[in-house]
Amino acid sequence: MGIEATPRHATLIVAPNWIGDCLMAQPLLMRLKAQGQHLTVLAPPAAAAVFRFMPEVDEVIEAPLAHGKLQWRMRRQLARELRKKFTRAYVLPNSLKSALIPWLARIPVRVGYLGEQRYFLLNQIFRKEKSAERAPMLQHYAALAGVSDASLPNPQLQIPATLIEKTCAEFQLDRARPLIALCPGAEYGPAKRWPAAYFARLAELVSQAQPQAQIILLGSAKDRAIAAEICAATSTPPHNLCGKTTLAQACALIAASNAVVSNDSGLMHIAAACARPQIALFGSSDPRHTPPHSTQAKVEWLHLECSPCFARECPLGHFRCMKELTPERVWGDLVLLLQG
Ligand code: SF4
Structure with a gap:
């Protein structure tokens, strides 16, 4: 997998499973980059390519984790490889499974929405909006970086x-x-x-x-x-x-x-x-x-x-x-x- 040595402010992003959601997360990544974070994205193979076209992403790790499956051994192995490499993780899917790797990798700060009652897996927990007042997805993700501003930049891919x-x-x-x-x-x-x-x-x-x-x-x-x-x-x-x-x-x-x-x-x-x-x-x-x-x-x-x-x-x-x-x-x- 070839994960680089830990830069200071090394941040792991656990990417969403849907391509559209990955793009909706880009303003969050832009904001984290502007804060000086070095960004590594852990993404499913079906969506990894879009992160390679985002200039704020430093590294992409493709994780062959199937949607809806636990794949405990693979998650534990991945977590071992990621251990001591990151100071912070953002878990963008809401599932309990998606928060396992940062927890098993002992990443000190683990940020995400509460999702499936994952109290012990995350330690900076945000509450989801009630569906009747659902915010646009851009704002939903950007809020994890403390951004409440409604005027976020649009996602932008740079295709060579x-x-x-x-x-x-x-x-x-x-x-x-x-x-x-x-x-x-x-x-x-x-x-x-x-x-x-x-x-x-x-x-x-x-x-x-x-x-x-x-x-x-x-x-x-x-x-x-x-x-x-x-x-x-x-x-x-x-x-x-x-x-x-x-x-x-x-x-x-x-x-x-x-x-x-x-x-x-x-x-x-x-x-x-x-x-x-x-x-x-x-x-x-x-x-x-x-x-x-x-x-x-x-x-x-x-x-x-x-x-x-x-x-x-x-x-x-x-x-x-x-x-x-x-x-x-x-x-x-x-x-x-x-x-x-
Ligand atoms: S219920 Fe209405 S909005 Fe939903 S699929 Fe049918 S026509 Fe479309």
Whole structure:
């Protein structure tokens, strides 16, 4: 693993499991860096790449810890390797398991929200807000560094230009032609996903109006079925890259895009942190809580009387929050974005 000798003010960050939450934590990292902390992030492999694009992060350790699993031996081994290396730890997930490594590593100051009654694992404990008055996630994390200011900087990823060029070349994308990224996945559940048929219709509208545009589908291997559905419903199928890129390559392709259309997902937050023109489609979730933090973002949210319900699947069965958000409406937004 090759963990460096302890610098003074060495701080371990136990990263969240979701990519979007990792980006929401960046203002906290910016603040800790400004306080002179040397930052090492312990991150799941599925999210580690985004921390490598954050200039305030000094080191990233990938920990193959599965979400929801104890993996006691692995945690104990990792803790042994981290022992005497850190003076402080910030535990960003709320689970009891996520606080084990800093405790086992005997890091003297362990900061986090109370979460699953983890009184003895943490020793600087913050209380979570009640869900009715949930603060935006940026503020939720930044509060751990004592920041109560609502005007926090937006997350910002620095993607190397060489990586962007190399990735576009690898996937045979012409840098001289417009690139539109469609991100049809949302790992949380179908209630956050705009229908595949709507993405397909949007791709058709783009192709008809801008035949020179290259349309790519971005997402993980879990989004392959949705991507296949979109491709099957289009006369000129988009470049389907779901499951074919690494996360770092997906970041590079988003950074290369002229516009990004996505659900409320990790890729939405990446597009925001790359300051790309984007349309963010919200259904069951709440853009007041986890918006794309970017001046380039247009949020589409119908805010029906039943939303946000935060459900993984529509509990009412009609799924109006997404079905009534038509491709023609989103296309209208996209035209304006591409003109701007
Ligand atoms: S209950 Fe309403 S907000 Fe929730 S998924 Fe169904 S239509 Fe969408």
